[in-house]
Amino acid sequence: MEARLLERISKRLNEVVKHLAAFLLAAMTILVFSQVLFRYLLEVPLDWSEELSTFTFVWMALLGASVGLKRNEHPRLDLFFNFFPKGMQKIVTVLCNFAILFMLMVLFVYGWKLTVSMKSQLTAALQYSVSFVYVVLPISAAIMFIHLAIQTIFLLDKKAQETPK
DSSP, X not given: OHXXXXXXXXXXXXXXXXXXXXXXXXXXXXXXXXXXXXXXXXOOOOHHHHHHHHHHXXXXXXXXXXXXXXXXXXXXXXXXXXTSOHHHHHHHHXXXXXXXXXXXXXXXXXXXXXXXXXXTOBOTTTOOBTHHHXXXXXXXXXXXXXXXXXXXXXXXXXXXXXXXX
């Protein structure tokens, strides 16, 4: 019962992140198109658009990574994995998940430290705090941690038939 609640939370979180990443992709496309239009047709470059589109790309990529993790679509080396028997594959998957969960905790902690340490530094064109860009590191790490922890719980749960997607 609790596992199903966790899965619903994970699915809802993933839906929000998917929509946010799609919005960021659209915004980045509009920004880059506007930048080209203003620079080459109107000959009035928008100084801030390149910076903002770069920041938008970073946010979109890191949030998109959490969507890929939720869908279990990250690349992995299956060549050796498929040689293991089914029971051993589950053990290897759980061990790999624990290693990734540990790295996500490291990314969260040091991403947060980086965010806090950069709060007084301003971006060149927009004059916003650079921490606005870096805060996506702990945010995406936390989202990926939630998804992977729930997938690992389902792997270890004997009642569950398969890992949630």
